[in-house]
Amino acid sequence: MYRPSRHNLRTTLDLFGFAHLPRFGDSSMAGILLLALCGLPVYIAIKSIYRLYFHPLSKIPGPKLAAITGAYEFYFNVIKRGMFIWEMERLHEVYGPIIRVTPNEVHIKDSDYYDEIYASNKRRREKVYDRVAKFDLEGSGFSSISPEDHRMRRAQIEKYFSRQSVTNIEHVIYESIDKLDEHFQRAFKTNQVVGVDAGFAGLTSDIIHNYAYGFNSGNLDHENFNENVRDGVNGLLKLAHLLFHVPILQTIMKMLPLWVLEKCNPYAYALQSQKADLLDRTTKFIQGHSAELKNRPIMEILCTSDMPEELREAVRLNNEGFAMVIGGIETTARSLAIAAFWLMTNDTIKNKLREELRTVMPTPDSRPTWSQLEQLPYMSVVVSETLRLSTGIANRSPRAAPSEALVYKGYVIPPGTPVSETNYFVLTDPEIFPDPHTFDPDRWLRAAARGQRLDKYMVNFSKGTRICVGMNLAYAELYLVLAAFVRRYDMELFETTEKDIAFARDFGTPYPDDGNIRVRAMVTKVIEE
Numbered sequence: 255m256y257r258p259s260r261h262n263l264r265t266t267l268d269l270f271g272f273a274h275l276p277r278f279g280d281s282s283m284a285g286i287l288l289l290a291l292c293g294l295p296v297y298i299a300i301k302s303i304y305r306l307y308f309h310p311l312s313k314i315p316g317p318k319l320a321a322i323t324g325a326y327e328f329y330f331n332v333i334k335r336g337m338f339i340w341e342m343e344r345l346h347e348v349y350g351p352i353i354r355v356t357p358n359e360v361h362i363k364d365s366d367y368y369d370e371i372y373a374s375n376k377r378r379r380e381k382v383y384d385r386v387a388k389f390d391l392e393g394s395g396f397s398s399i400s401p402e403d404h405r406m407r408r409a410q411i412e413k414y415f416s417r418q419s420v421t422n423i424e425h426v427i428y429e430s431i432d433k434l435d436e437h438f439q440r441a442f443k444t445n446q447v448v449g450v451d452a453g454f455a456g457l458t459s460d461i462i463h464n465y466a467y468g469f470n471s472g473n474l475d476h477e478n479f480n481e482n483v484r485d486g487v488n489g490l491l492k493l494a495h496l497l498f499h500v501p502i503l504q505t506i507m508k509m510l511p512l513w514v515l516e517k518c519n520p521y522a523y524a525l526q527s528q529k530a531d532l533l534d535r536t537t538k539f540i541q542g543h544s545a546e547l548k549n550r551p552i553m554e555i556l557c558t559s560d561m562p563e564e565l566r567e568a569v570r571l572n573n574e575g576f577a578m579v580i581g582g583i584e585t586t587a588r589s590l591a592i593a594a595f596w597l598m599t600n601d602t603i604k605n606k607l608r609e610e611l612r613t614v615m616p617t618p619d620s621r622p623t624w625s626q627l628e629q630l631p632y633m634s635v636v637v638s639e640t641l642r643l644s645t646g647i648a649n650r651s652p653r654a655a656p657s658e659a660l661v662y663k664g665y666v667i668p669p670g671t672p673v674s675e676t677n678y679f680v681l682t683d684p685e686i687f688p689d690p691h692t693f694d695p696d697r698w699l700r701a702a703a704r705g706q707r708l709d710k711y712m713v714n715f716s717k718g719t720r721i722c723v724g725m726n727l728a729y730a731e732l733y734l735v736l737a738a739f740v741r742r743y744d745m746e747l748f749e750t751t752e753k754d755i756a757f758a759r760d761f762g763t764p765y766p767d768d769g770n771i772r773v774r775a776m777v778t779k780v781i782e783e
């Protein structure tokens with residue numbers, strides 16, 4: 255067998271003009287290696303000294319290690335799996351309301367400062383590339399960095415999520431409620447345990463797939479709500495910390511054939527195969543294949559509408575649709591599951607709500623509109639309290655003010671610095687929501703009677719220009735589904751405790767300590783009157 259000798263290899267290199275390269279075995283090569291070995295620690299030392307004493311954020315309080323290296327966050331989020339949020343909570347107790355959480359990012363824990371960071375379009379705010387890149391939604395409104403790109407992309411989709419547009423699709427939500435009802439009725443008759451969280455995820459998944467892509471994801475037609483359809487979204491969420499710290503994995507994941515991915519990582523496989531399926535549908539829409547529905551889905555309209563050439567590319571358009579799918583399933587489904595949990599554990603609240611619902615739902619199968627339900631005072635505060643305790647997005651989403659120095663309690667944050675708050679800290683701020691972990695809808699009524707406006711602190715959907723585009727759909731789902739749930743059945747929790755819903759780990763959305771959020775129940779009564 256031919257083996258190139260060192261001489262042969264060298265001659266070849268010389269021939270191709272690489273004569274200047276150091277030769278293996280040469281003393282110069284050893285010198286370079288030695289320099290690299292010694293240089294690396296020196297480089298790290300110089301960089302650390304710079305970050306600690308000369309960096310523009312060097313005056314911001316916080317642990318030295320977090321100021322020196324992103325490995326601090328890596329340790330808590332990747333090695334200890336989703337625990338950096340609790341470390342940040344601890345650091346705030348030690349260092350105060352403003353801390354430097356990474357070499358380049360400042361975190362503030364002050365519910366009254368939130369609007370400064372997540373500001374309206376009068377004050378320019380940008381997203382931070384590294385923080386959105388991990389979601390691989392390049393070109394979508396969600397992933398846009400500059401306000402100009404964001405405005406242009408969001409303008410294409412926000413009309414489909416206006417109050418009026420969502421009101422127009424209430425029948426789609428009711429179709430899914432009816433299917434869920436069949437499951438609950440069957441579980442009652444057969445005395446079987448029902449996976450309430452999976453049922454709600456099936457419902458939100460069917461609705462958003464139907465509305466955005468025009469097909470029924472079929473979750474509610476499936477006996478167990480086709481639970482593994484959640485794997486794609488959960489896959490993305492569970493991998494997000496790792497992909498943030500080791501971005502090359504994203505590229506590798508996309509390059510690997512699906513069958514290899516299936517063997518290596520079932521979550522990554524679920525994510526990539528779901529995305530590939532949706533891309534296929536987007537491509538067909540672009541080629542003019544219609545979903546043959548009376549109401550054309552958002553993606554079909556987008557793919558055939560007049561928009562600047564640069565916005566029409568299939569992968570970009572699909573990322574826009576996939577952002578709706580990711581945003582629209584677990585967030586709302588978890589809120590519904592958490593509401594179900596608290597309503598099952600508190601008969602007084604459930605009965606009070608049921609009595610109020612009777613005013614617009616004379617029979618259990620009445621179909622009140624979202625707008626009717628919103629006018630019910632107790633229903634409204636149950637929804638607010640549900641959202642407060644379910645958090646929605648757990649991970650911080652920093653903003654940078656490129657042309658403005660933010661000032662907080664005498665600390666000047668230079669323009670362009672990523673600054674964040676964590677929604678959970680606002681939603682459980684004991685100064686605003688005393689006894690914050692108790693499900694207490696009446697707190698909203700008591701505060702209103704005192705003239706205090708708690709809704710100012712409802713940051714579940716973020717604030718400012720980047721506020722959730724699907725907020726109206728989420729509200730409509732919460733109102734319509736919870737009304738039907740409370741008016742139609744009595745349920746008892748089955749092998750489910752607060753531990754199964756408690757926020758213990760941050761994987762983008764809140765996860766319990768072990769596995770996914772889980773609310774299982776027995777239907778003890780189907781209400782007839």
Ligand code: HEM
Pocket residue numbers: 395396397408462577578579581582583585586589645646647651714715716719720721722723724725727728
């Ligand atoms: C309880 C339910 C929901 C919660 C708590 C929630 C929360 C949020 C938050 C906090 C953001 C801002 C993210 C950031 O700053 O990086 C956001 C953005 C977004 N959400 Fe939601 N969301 C919910 C439901 C939905 C639904 C039903 C959809 C379906 C369309 C959706 C689609 C989106 C999209 C596309 C964005 C990006 C918007 C933009 O940047 O213009 N979300 N959501």
